Amino acid sequence: MTPQVIETHQLTPAEYDKIVALLGREPTYTELGIFSVMWSEHCSYKSSRLHLKKLPTRGQRVLQGPGENAGIIDIGDGYAIAFKIESHNHPSFIEPFQGAATGVGGILRDIFTMGARPIAVMDALRFGSLDVPRNRRIVEGVVSGIAHYGNCFGVPTIGGECVFEECYNGNPLVNVFALGVFRHDQVFYGKAKGVGNPVIYVGAKTGRDGIHGASMASAEFTEEAKQKRPNVQVGDPFLEKLLLEACLEAMQTGAIVGIQDMGAAGLTCSTCEMGSRAGTGIEIDLKHVPQRETGMTPYEIMLSESQERMLLVAEAGREEEVFRVFRKWGLDAVAIGHVTADGILRVKDHGQVVAEIPNRDLADEAPLYDRPHSKPRRGAPMNPPQPVPNRATRAAIESDLAALLGSADICSKRWIWEQYDYTVRTNTIAGPGADASIIRIKETGTSIAMSLDGNGRFCALDPREGTKLIVAECCRNLSTAGALPVAATNNLNFGNPERPEIMAQIVESIEGMAEACQVFETPITGGNVSLYNETLGEAIWPSPVMGIVGLLKTGQPTPMHFRNPDRAVILLGGFGQTDELHFGGTQYAKVILKSLWGLPPALDLDYEKRVQRAVREIIEAGLAESAHDLSDGGLAIALAESSFGPAGIGARIAIPAQPRPEFLLFHEGPSRILVSTSQPENVLAIAAKNSVEALAIGATMKERLRIDCGSDTLVDCDLAGLKRPWETSLERMLHQS
Amino acid sequence: MDVQEPGVLLQSNLPIKFGVVVFPGSNCDHDAWFAVSNNLGQKAEFIWHDATSLGDVDAVILPGGFAYGDYLRCGAIAKFSPVMQSVRKFAASGGLVLGICNGFQILVESGLLPGALVRNRGLKFICKPVPLRVETTHSPFTAEAVKGQRLTFPIAHGEGCYIADDRTLDQLEAEDRVVLRYLDNPNGSMRDIAGILSEGRNVMGLMPHPERATDPLMGSTDGLVIFRSMVSAVAQVAVPVLSGR
Numbered sequence A: 001m002t003p004q005v006i007e008t009h010q011l012t013p014a015e016y017d018k019i020v021a022l023l024g025r026e027p028t029y030t031e032l033g034i035f036s037v038m039w040s041e042h043c044s045y046k047s048s049r050l051h052l053k054k055l056p057t058r059g060q061r062v063l064q065g066p067g068e069n070a071g072i073i074d075i076g077d078g079y080a081i082a083f084k085i086e087s088h089n090h091p092s093f094i095e096p097f098q099g100a101a102t103g104v105g106g107i108l109r110d111i112f113t114m115g116a117r118p119i120a121v122m123d124a125l126r127f128g129s130l131d132v133p134r135n136r137r138i139v140e141g142v143v144s145g146i147a148h149y150g151n152c153f154g155v156p157t158i159g160g161e162c163v164f165e166e167c168y169n170g171n172p173l174v175n176v177f178a179l180g181v182f183r184h185d186q187v188f189y190g191k192a193k194g195v196g197n198p199v200i201y202v203g204a205k206t207g208r209d210g211i212h213g214a215s216m217a218s219a220e221f222t223e224e225a226k227q228k229r230p231n232v233q234v235g236d237p238f239l240e241k242l243l244l245e246a247c248l249e250a251m252q253t254g255a256i257v258g259i260q261d262m263g264a265a266g267l268t269c270s271t272c273e274m275g276s277r278a279g280t281g282i283e284i285d286l287k288h289v290p291q292r293e294t295g296m297t298p299y300e301i302m303l304s305e306s307q308e309r310m311l312l313v314a315e316a317g318r319e320e321e322v323f324r325v326f327r328k329w330g331l332d333a334v335a336i337g338h339v340t341a342d343g344i345l346r347v348k349d350h351g352q353v354v355a356e357i358p359n360r361d362l363a364d365e366a367p368l369y370d371r372p373h374s375k376p377r378r379g380a381p382m383n384p385p386q387p388v389p390n391r392a393t394r395a396a397i398e399s400d401l402a403a404l405l406g407s408a409d410i411c412s413k414r415w416i417w418e419q420y421d422y423t424v425r426t427n428t429i430a431g432p433g434a435d436a437s438i439i440r441i442k443e444t445g446t447s448i449a450m451s452l453d454g455n456g457r458f459c460a461l462d463p464r465e466g467t468k469l470i471v472a473e474c475c476r477n478l479s480t481a482g483a484l485p486v487a488a489t490n491n492l493n494f495g496n497p498e499r500p501e502i503m504a505q506i507v508e509s510i511e512g513m514a515e516a517c518q519v520f521e522t523p524i525t526g527g528n529v530s531l532y533n534e535t536l537g538e539a540i541w542p543s544p545v546m547g548i549v550g551l552l553k554t555g556q557p558t559p560m561h562f563r564n565p566d567r568a569v570i571l572l573g574g575f576g577q578t579d580e581l582h583f584g585g586t587q588y589a590k591v592i593l594k595s596l597w598g599l600p601p602a603l604d605l606d607y608e609k610r611v612q613r614a615v616r617e618i619i620e621a622g623l624a625e626s627a628h629d630l631s632d633g634g635l636a637i638a639l640a641e642s643s644f645g646p647a648g649i650g651a652r653i654a655i656p657a658q659p660r661p662e663f664l665l666f667h668e669g670p671s672r673i674l675v676s677t678s679q680p681e682n683v684l685a686i687a688a689k690n691s692v693e694a695l696a697i698g699a700t701m702k703e704r705l706r707i708d709c710g711s712d713t714l715v716d717c718d719l720a721g722l723k724r725p726w727e728t729s730l731e732r733m734l735h736q737s
Numbered sequence B: 001m002d003v004q005e006p007g008v009l010l011q012s013n014l015p016i017k018f019g020v021v022v023f024p025g026s027n028c029d030h031d032a033w034f035a036v037s038n039n040l041g042q043k044a045e046f047i048w049h050d051a052t053s054l055g056d057v058d059a060v061i062l063p064g065g066f067a068y069g070d071y072l073r074c075g076a077i078a079k080f081s082p083v084m085q086s087v088r089k090f091a092a093s094g095g096l097v098l099g100i101c102n103g104f105q106i107l108v109e110s111g112l113l114p115g116a117l118v119r120n121r122g123l124k125f126i127c128k129p130v131p132l133r134v135e136t137t138h139s140p141f142t143a144e145a146v147k148g149q150r151l152t153f154p155i156a157h158g159e160g161c162y163i164a165d166d167r168t169l170d171q172l173e174a175e176d177r178v179v180l181r182y183l184d185n186p187n188g189s190m191r192d193i194a195g196i197l198s199e200g201r202n203v204m205g206l207m208p209h210p211e212r213a214t215d216p217l218m219g220s221t222d223g224l225v226i227f228r229s230m231v232s233a234v235a236q237v238a239v240p241v242l243s244g245r
Helices: A003-008 A012-022 A027-037 A087-096 A096-112 A133-153 A222-229 A239-253 A266-278 A298-303 A318-328 A358-362 A392-405 A457-463 A462-482 A500-520 A587-591 A605-620 A636-643 A661-666 A679-688 A719-734 B030-037 B082-092 B104-110 B166-174 B224-243
Strands: A063-064 A071-076 A079-087 A118-127 A157-164 A174-182 A198-203 A257-259 A281-285 A311-316 A330-339 A343-350 A351-359 A428-430 A437-440 A446-454 A485-495 A524-530 A543-551 A569-571 A626-628 A647-654 A671-678 A694-702 A704-709 A712-718 B017-020 B043-048 B058-060 B096-100 B117-118 B126-134 B150-157 B161-163 B178-180 B195-197 B203-206
Touching: A003 A012, A003 B082, A012 A027, A012 A351, A027 A266, A027 A298, A027 A343, A027 A351, A027 A358, A071 A446, A071 A485, A071 A524, A071 A543, A079 A096, A079 A500, A079 A543, A087 A096, A087 A133, A087 A174, A096 A118, A096 A133, A096 A174, A096 A198, A096 A257, A096 B224, A118 A133, A118 A239, A118 A437, A118 A543, A133 A174, A133 A239, A133 A719, A157 A437, A157 A446, A174 A446, A174 A485, A174 A543, A198 A239, A198 A318, A222 A485, A222 A524, A239 A257, A239 A311, A239 A318, A257 A266, A257 B178, A266 A281, A266 A311, A266 A343, A266 A358, A298 A351, A311 A318, A318 A330, A330 A569, A330 B058, A351 A358, A392 A587, A392 A636, A392 A661, A446 A462, A457 A543, A462 A485, A462 A500, A462 A543, A462 A605, A462 A626, A462 A671, A485 A500, A485 A694, A500 A543, A500 A605, A543 B161, A569 A605, A569 A679, A587 A636, A587 A661, A587 B161, A587 B195, A605 A626, A605 A679, A605 B096, A626 A636, A636 A647, A636 A661, A636 A671, A636 A704, A636 A719, A647 A661, A671 A679, A679 A694, A694 A704, A704 A719, A712 A719, B017 B030, B030 B043, B030 B224, B043 B150, B058 B104, B082 B096, B096 B104, B104 B117, B104 B203, B126 B195, B161 B195, B166 B195, B178 B203
Parallel strands: A079 A524, A118 A157, A281 A343, A485 A524, A647 A704, B017 B043, B017 B058, B058 B096, B096 B203
Antiparallel strands: A063 A071, A071 A079, A079 A174, A118 A174, A198 A311, A198 A330, A257 A311, A281 A330, A343 A351, A428 A437, A437 A446, A446 A543, A485 A543, A569 A671, A569 A694, A626 A671, A647 A694, A704 A712, B117 B161, B126 B150, B126 B178, B178 B195, B195 B203
């Protein structure tokens, strides 16, 4: 092996020496390829593993934590849910449509490979500025890719979030979350148990697509990125739908021992991981692998990331039962080898051994780095570039409110989510646009709420506090829907971990996440790490994304919108604290002042938890006609969003004179929820019981939003006019020329 | 059926049996099954696409989805499925066939309904609840509705723009075979057509999803009227057969 060959496989000389030591000889070319993908950052988590251990992973409801294809939690009545989030950032930049589509396909397979039927998908998207034509094309491509795959597969895409920042110009983020449901006794694991059992390949034929996709996802982009287009896989959602039905049906036969999808690193990863988990070996002969191209080398077959393929181990002698199911669905199912006792992945090509590596060396012996970390790189100065101007007049506040409502991050994302089938499977109780999405489980009569959240601005200012704020908001979204948060999955999107200031962001973020998840009792059951999100040396902001699920009784959801006039509007949690230093990460600072500075809003985790408990009790007692949490854009935006419902009900609100109105209306301090109610005394009593501040700040009224401060009126707008920029601006920005 | 006309023997207490056809790629099959069995209290069973017989079902639903991946053209491959032979015969003998979304596309491709369904005007997939107007109650699918009644069903399709030549459209209108019209045309369908009937009035195709509007939790129960009408129609037809046993 020449140093160049080793380098093009993104292995360091030290890593190569370790391979030689483990094997006791030089690897073959095929073996080098196998090691390079299994030891890539994407598959091995070599830079993050050490720190991921700090995350809480256990809880009363956790049936399966990290390490499997997806985490599993108990939802009662003998049922469980499997869920996970995964990124497809790099492929989506190179080929937005297919990159995003196969991102959906990959996470769906992670869910149904465990025996669960996927019942919900959500996505967290980050794009560069819409002023750049290329970014607009990426948005169109990614959204239609997600729609194409999810709609055809027949899983509802029920929510998510979408944010636009300059730092994602050369590096969009596409994080897809999926959730499935099954009975406890239907759970399947990726274990190759039982020496002599056949190893069966099912699904699509293997082609040359996606070779080295995992390694590509483990490197920064350079000018040549577009040449990597062949590394992006092509998805076929119809085939995946057949694969889903066939796998679930085959699992019913009782003949399947273990199963794993072929995702990143394809046949390589599925064979060695299944063997490693069971402490067994696997021997396959590539001549049996269904191929759609001629002349493929063993190297190419082992590293292909062709989509819609699964590897399963069946009970010896019962292969025919499995084959019969796959024949019914018109899918390839072929025995390509068997489980052995020696713990070795042995790959043959027409009988000739081309690779022979202990499974453990691939799956568990990957390098583990404690990479040096310094102080996190700050994305902005501490002080505002200039003093925050006085914009407290009615004209300025109304114009700033309109500007924020029409800004890319805050405006309605209807243009995106109307392209997703969010009602298929007839379980969607609360779909896109709500604080949390809610799916009912037909089998149990209970419901699952879920929310995805991230905030790159906050994390750019302080990754530790920013991440805590994300966890808090994600849980607050669930609580505002009346659900108790119970478990979480995370997607850690960062730059190059070999740079100490980036590694520091990763460490700080994980530690913040650990602390917050501990407090909210939402253990992390699995997730994904996506590093090297850099193009031409420019890293994205630290961008962890949380996906948290909560449980609630099935019933009509508490909407975020005001429903009736003359109801009390209660601000649970109070007006909150802010000052210039903690105002620099707000949407107001971004959109109106065009700058970023200081620190994220201050968070008291204990207070946050009590606010959330209070709102759940208020909802459970049937006291809330509406509930909506305060987040991007603060109080003013939450009031406007609450007023944009079908009933056309706004509100008249009074605010105190201190702090200054711009801060009070637009700061993004956490732990605050707007509730409308006909029984304010009872709501205030529940707040008091939880030692939470709650203020009656006004009343709902028809067709207008009015905000007074003393004798001054700061906002007095009719809802139709206020809603227009919010509703129309995304499409306008996408179609600007 | 709450009120029975005196002198008319209705067997409305006996559940009827819906057959829900499953093509490879159907993905609203379970939704239709759940709507008629759970939300309507009728019997329902799945019929695999290569079945050569429909068994003893009283009505057939071709559900939504992407049969055969909608490759080539929506519904273009599904029409060759063995089960479609039986569906054709069933329809020819007066049996009720309801095609929803992809099922509508398959009925059109199969020639059981006229016209064609092409890409939405905006070229994008659209998912949203849409208001519809009942144009005729002279059909076994809408007999229990009121003419002019407003119903809200979700749509979820990329190729739901109904087109036909003027003569066909004129004929559909002259024969009172336009069942549902969009009040706010989302996809560019000619003459706002959302659903149509066959000449014999026993086959209906529509792009909106009535089965997704059969449960208050989903935000609407407007779809129940379609399935209730079918149940009544089958029960009325069934009377002489049942009483002759």
